[in-house]
Amino acid sequence: MKRELAALASLLCLGAAKPVLVPDVSERQVQIVYSFTGADLLLFGAILYPQGRAPDRPPDIAVVLKGPTESILLREKQKVAGMWVNADSARFRSAPSFYAIASSRPLAQLVDARTAAIYELGLDGLQLSPTSNALPEQQQRFEQGLIDLKRRAGLYVEDAHGVEITDGVLYRAHINVPARVPVGRYVAETFLIQDGKVVAGAVRAVRIDKSGFERFVSHAAHRWPVSYGLVAVALSLAIGWAAGQFFRRG
Amino acid sequence: MHIYLPIAGLSVNMLVIVLLGGGVGILSGMFGVGGGFLTTPLLIFYGIPPAVAVASSATQITGASVSGVLAQMRRGGVDFRMGGVMVAGGVIGSGLGALLFRLLQKLGQIDTVIALTYVVLLGGIGTLMARESLGTILAQRRGGKPARKQRRHNRLIAMLPFRWRFYRSGLYISPLAPFLLGTMTGALTVVLGVGGGFVMVPAMVYLLGMAAGVVVGTSLFQILFVTAATTMIHATTTQAVDIVLAILLLIGSAIGAQIGSRFAMKLKPEYLRLLLALLVLAVALRMAAGLTWQPGELYSVEAG
Numbered sequence: 001m002k003r004e005l006a007a008l009a010s011l012l013c014l015g016a017a018k019p020v021l022v023p024d025v026s027e028r029q030v031q032i033v034y035s036f037t038g039a040d041l042l043l044f045g046a047i048l049y050p051q052g053r054a055p056d057r058p059p060d061i062a063v064v065l066k067g068p069t070e071s072i073l074l075r076e077k078q079k080v081a082g083m084w085v086n087a088d089s090a091r092f093r094s095a096p097s098f099y100a101i102a103s104s105r106p107l108a109q110l111v112d113a114r115t116a117a118i119y120e121l122g123l124d125g126l127q128l129s130p131t132s133n134a135l136p137e138q139q140q141r142f143e144q145g146l147i148d149l150k151r152r153a154g155l156y157v158e159d160a161h162g163v164e165i166t167d168g169v170l171y172r173a174h175i176n177v178p179a180r181v182p183v184g185r186y187v188a189e190t191f192l193i194q195d196g197k198v199v200a201g202a203v204r205a206v207r208i209d210k211s212g213f214e215r216f217v218s219h220a221a222h223r224w225p226v227s228y229g230l231v232a233v234a235l236s237l238a239i240g241w242a243a244g245q246f247f248r249r250g
Numbered sequence: 251m252h253i254y255l256p257i258a259g260l261s262v263n264m265l266v267i268v269l270l271g272g273g274v275g276i277l278s279g280m281f282g283v284g285g286g287f288l289t290t291p292l293l294i295f296y297g298i299p300p301a302v303a304v305a306s307s308a309t310q311i312t313g314a315s316v317s318g319v320l321a322q323m324r325r326g327g328v329d330f331r332m333g334g335v336m337v338a339g340g341v342i343g344s345g346l347g348a349l350l351f352r353l354l355q356k357l358g359q360i361d362t363v364i365a366l367t368y369v370v371l372l373g374g375i376g377t378l379m380a381r382e383s384l385g386t387i388l389a390q391r392r393g394g395k396p397a398r399k400q401r402r403h404n405r406l407i408a409m410l411p412f413r414w415r416f417y418r419s420g421l422y423i424s425p426l427a428p429f430l431l432g433t434m435t436g437a438l439t440v441v442l443g444v445g446g447g448f449v450m451v452p453a454m455v456y457l458l459g460m461a462a463g464v465v466v467g468t469s470l471f472q473i474l475f476v477t478a479a480t481t482m483i484h485a486t487t488t489q490a491v492d493i494v495l496a497i498l499l500l501i502g503s504a505i506g507a508q509i510g511s512r513f514a515m516k517l518k519p520e521y522l523r524l525l526l527a528l529l530v531l532a533v534a535l536r537m538a539a540g541l542t543w544q545p546g547e548l549y550s551v552e553a554g
Contacts, residue, residue: 036254037261070553075358077548083366083541086358086550145549152547179254179261210256217256221489229485232493233478236313236500243504244317 019059020048021202023190028204030177031211038179041065041206043102043188044172054168060104060193061163062121063173065206067098067155068184074146090142093129097182098155102162102173110193119191119198123147123158154178183208257492258302264498266296271310271499275506280514281526284311284445284473287372289499291533300361302492304443305484309496311445312477314503315470322467329418329464333471335425336432336450340476343436348483351441358552364442368537371438375448376530383523390520407457419460419468427458432472439480445473448530 023045030039043063049055072095078087103110107122116125128146130139150156155178163173171190186208192200210218221228253264270292278285286307293303322328354360410424431453435446450469454460460468485491514522 032254034254035252037252073358073552075550075552077545077550079544083362084543084545084548085362089358142549146551149547149549149551179252180259182259214254214256217493221257221485221491225486225489226482228493229482229491232309232485232491232496233312233481235493236309236481236496237316237478238313239497239500240313240316240504241320243313243500244320247504247508248317 019050019192019200021190021192021200022046022048023188023202023204025188025204025206028206030206030208032183032209032214033212034214036179036214038181039177039208041175041177041188042172043175043190044170045190045202046170047168047192047200049169055194057194058165058168059199060110061165061171061173062101062103062107062110062191062193063163063171063175064121064187064189064191065098065100065175065177066096066120066187066189067182067208068186069094069096070182071095072146074142076142076145088138088142090134090139091131092143092146093131095128095146096126097184098177098186099123099126099150100157100159100175100177102159102175104161104163104165104171106160107158111196111198115196115198119201121191123151123156153180155180177208181208183210253494253498255298255302255492255495257306257490258298258495260297262296262298262495267495267498268502270296271502272506272509273502274499275314275503275508276510276513277506277526277529278314278503279507279510279512280517281510281522283451283526284314284447285503286311286439286444286446287368287442287448287530288533290443291368291537293495298495299490300364301355301484301488301490302495304364304441305481305488305490306492306495307443307499308439308445308477308480308484309491309493310499310503312474312481313496313500314507315445315474315477318470319467319474322470325467326418327464327467328471329416329460329468330471331414332416332419332421332428332460332464333468335428336435336468336472337475339429339432340436340439340472341479343433343438344440344476344480344483345436346433347437347440347480348487350437352487354441361550362541365537365541367438367442369534369541371449372530372534372537375452376527376534378452379523379527380531383520383527386520387524416460418464419458421458421460423458428454431458432476435472436476436479439473439476440483445477447473 026042071093074090075086076088077084080087101122111121116122120126128143147156163171165171186206188204188206190202191198251264252261254261274285274288289307290303294300354363407423407427410426412424413422414425415422431450435450438444438446447469451465454465454469481491
């Protein structure tokens with residue numbers, strides 16, 4: 001009992017001796033309205049050191065913004081009889097719909113592959129949970145294909161020098177959220193990295209949602225499909241008719 | 251000026267979409283076709299998801315054909331009996347098309363089938379039209395009358411049972427023939443996002459042998475109802491109808507059609523047909539190239 005208490009106490013002391021992160025995000029709620037062309041999120045915060053002393057060697061920071069994960073089917077085109085058609089496919093259980101990471105130095109210099117995989121740091125560290133029983137090299141090809149595709153769509157981003165640290169205490173990073181992002185609950189994670197280890201981490205939630213008219217339209221399309229269809233037809237008829245009348249007179 | 255499309259889930263340049271609708275509108279005003287066969291591929295090239303492009307373009311065609319139908323009705327250019335049979339076929343066809351659409355989506359082959367069907371249909375019809383119009387133009391240059399061998403009745407169609415009288419079309423044929431024609435174009439509307447006029451008009455003239463005065467009006471009448479039914483089917487199954495996209499396209503095409511119909515009066519019809527044929531062939535070639543060249547993206551993602 002005594003020994004356990006002592007262990008707990010030392011653990012607490014150790015915890016207290018570690019730096020703490022106080023993160024924040026410029027917008028906790030991103031509203032998608034008609035003029036939405038993407039958002040520029042500022043992820044910033046402070047590093048609180050025990051006894052307020054910054055270490056001699058400045059630590060590194062990695063900031064991650066992750067969208068809701070989704071289960072997806074990835075199809076690969078192959079040339080069949082002179083045409084490029086979908087042939088092979090692979091399923092991933094937990095592909096993040098959006099993933100952006102910014103760090104103060106290239107990730108390869110910060111952590112090893114194992115740590116990267118544990119904390120999902122970097123595109124190569126993503127845990128996509130493939131479910132097919134394909135060969136490893138095939139798996140690899142599909143994962144690379146998915147990452148490539150998402151990267152070109154601006155949905156997977158790696159910025160090796162995106163975090164700016166001021167006086168070893170304040171950090172800030174810009175993450176650009178493109179217009180194509182899916183809506184949902186995003187998490188902004190901040191990691192403090194020292195000597196290849198993650199010494200502190202903190203999480204903030206960010207909601208990205210359609211709002212106003214955009215929200216109403218997509219809500220209506222899914223909730224009341226019949227009425228939505230009727231309204232679409234009626235609107236189309238009305239505009240077509242009105243245009244015809246206008247030009248007939250003119 | 252960018253605007254966010256709520257169903258497509260992306261932001262597009264409003265002007266580009268309106269101009270796209272306008273450009274297609276000019277062509278449809280010039281040639282008297284709906285232009286869906288241009289809108290859908292162009293939207294897909296622009297980056298709109300194929301399902302949204304197909305569904306919203308059907309909605310736009312409904313609006314684009316209203317004033318045409320009304321004008322044709324005023325001058326008695328619609329055979330309602332024939333049109334009704336075709337609409338009935340078309341509605342059933344669009345239902346079948348929806349089943350086919352879903353099956354192909356599940357197999358992951360919808361994009362290939364859309365592209366292949368475009369290549370075959372547009373390639374075939376474009377070639378036929380080009381030959382016909384070139385023949386007419388050459389015959390006129392030589393000063394002779396264009397050679398015309400047209401059979402009044404197609405033998406296969408004459409074999410079908412239960413004949414009806416279609417007074418305005420000047421026909422006494424089985425309703426099964428226009429019904430099947432309607433079914434086929436209805437399926438095309440759902441799968442390809444086209445009105446189907448470019449298939450229906452030649453079929454009505456050459457296969458059914460309908461009186462020339464009611465062909466365009468009746469085909470527009472059918473397109474109006476079938477695209478409306480298609481919008482309903484897409485709204486309830488794929489939920490891919492983007493109202494904002496359809497309205498933007500419609501605004502463009504309503505204005506474009508007026509400009510186009512003024513152009514059309516300045517050109518001889520056979521030259522117009524040749525131009526349309528070349529345009530149709532160009533789209534077919536572009537589609538064929540897309541199928542055979544290595545695509546920029548080998549991978550595609552879908553929910554599942």
